[in-house]
Amino acid sequence: MTRATPPVPVTIIEDDLTGPEIIRFLEEHVEEMRSITPPESKHALDLDGLRKPDIRFWTALDQGTIVGCAALKTLDASHAELKSMRTRPIRKRSGIATRLLSHVLQEAERMGFTRLSLETGSAAFFHPARSLYEKFGFTPCPPFADYREDPHSVFMTRRL
DSSP: OOOOOOOOOOEEEEOOSOSHHHHHHHHHHHHHHHHHSOGGGOOOOOHHHHTSTTEEEEEEEETTEEEEEEEEEEOSSSEEEEEEEEEOGGGTTSSHHHHHHHHHHHHHHHTTOSEEEEEEEOSGGGHHHHHHHHHTTOEEOOOOTTOOOOTTEEEEEEEO
């Protein structure tokens, strides 16, 4: 009888957003968001938006293959925003998002932020994401930063 090889742990790296695989991964993300959310309610950042100096970006890799990503946008000295959380569709519900969110929360605390907020969709498609955020202590809040009330958006925040 052969023994199953344990899965290689997912590695999370800070990414400079120059590799062709991450560029494709993010293009797929923006396309998916455009197919679900009306244009006036889409807040997913494109590649240029993610390359701004106020954003840190991480990629989750499984044996060199991108399986997820997340970003942190500085809003002010104490407040940051979670952006671009995405798990490769075939890896959803495998713990990738949990690992990424844990990583971003640790990094946000290390960077001295005391509050982390996010915007996600209100459609059923986003229910698993909202459940994950609730599990990590995020609670509903009013729009923050430049956001406005929008029936397609849910705003959440958490103290660090």
